[in-house]
Amino acid sequence: MQSASRASARATTTPTRSSGSAARVPVVAAYIPFSTQRKAETASYAKRHYGVASWHLRPSMVVLHFTETTTMSSARNTFAQDVPNTGELPGTCAHFIVDQDGRVYAIVPVTVLCRHTIGLNDKAIGIEMVQSTSGNSAHWADQQILARRAQITSVLRLVHQLQAQWGIPTSRVIGHAMANDDPAFHDLRGWHNDHSDWQAADVMEVRRRLAAM
Ligand SMILES: [Zn+2]
Numbered sequence: 001m002q003s004a005s006r007a008s009a010r011a012t013t014t015p016t017r018s019s020g021s022a023a024r025v026p027v028v029a030a031y032i033p034f035s036t037q038r039k040a041e042t043a044s045y046a047k048r049h050y051g052v053a054s055w056h057l058r059p060s061m062v063v064l065h066f067t068e069t070t071t072m073s074s075a076r077n078t079f080a081q082d083v084p085n086t087g088e089l090p091g092t093c094a095h096f097i098v099d100q101d102g103r104v105y106a107i108v109p110v111t112v113l114c115r116h117t118i119g120l121n122d123k124a125i126g127i128e129m130v131q132s133t134s135g136n137s138a139h140w141a142d143q144q145i146l147a148r149r150a151q152i153t154s155v156l157r158l159v160h161q162l163q164a165q166w167g168i169p170t171s172r173v174i175g176h177a178m179a180n181d182d183p184a185f186h187d188l189r190g191w192h193n194d195h196s197d198w199q200a201a202d203v204m205e206v207r208r209r210l211a212a213m
Contacts, residue, residue: 022213025157030105032080032093034112041082041090042113048088049187050122057113061172062159063124063179064198064206065094065116066131066141072099075128076107085115086191092116094126096158102150104158110166117176118193119185125162129155138177142202156206160213170210175203 039055047053067075079093093114097105108114116126129151133141146152159173174182175198 022160023157024161025102025104025154027096027104027106027158030076030097030107031109032076032107033082034108035082038082038090039112042115045088045090045115046113046122049118049189049191051188052122055113057111057122057125059110059123059125059162059166059168061120061124061168061174061184062162063117063120063126064155064173064175064203065126065128065195066138066145066197067097067128068132068197069130070132072097072103072105072130075130076105079107090115094128096125097128097130098151098155098158099130100148100151102154104154110162117179118191119187120179120182123184125166127155127158138196139199139202142175142198146202146205152209156209156213159206159210163210170207173203173207173210175199178203 042055043053046055069075069078075097079091082089082091085092093108094116095106095108095110095114097107099105110125113121114126115121116128117124129145131141131145145155162168163170163173176193176195177197177199179185179193
């Protein structure tokens, strides 16, 4: 980790031994500022797009993303800035970032609504994985993550934990590229996603590995 959050970083969960690949992954607390003002902006966003003025989240699904950056700190810094996206506040964010070395950072509590996937922010935990396309396709980038053992192992363990904690079935783990076609998709302003990160075929591989845990 290279960000200023190093000083305040601490393990929120201690790795505990459980069976095989389902061992708990340690999660480092690297929370971005989420002020009363940002919460109010989030509630207003939720009112405009979902019809409910609340910044609270009770997650029922997971959306997988990659950062399109090469470092965890640059992704975190982007989310920490509360600047308009598509002309609206609050700024974008996600709940977790998984670095390429497998370290998992919690940057927003999963009980707080985050802008990471249009149409599903009121339902979904967002998990970002540090990966750039470097001029290649989104499928290529997905495949880099799937082949990077430390990173994908942590992603799978994190998702597995969240599924157990929130009762989320594997069928409700999707990719950002799948969001517009998701049955739960809704946006009162008619917005849609234009992101191609985590293609359906690559998410099927994630689900296959989750099912094997
Ligand atoms: Zn995304």
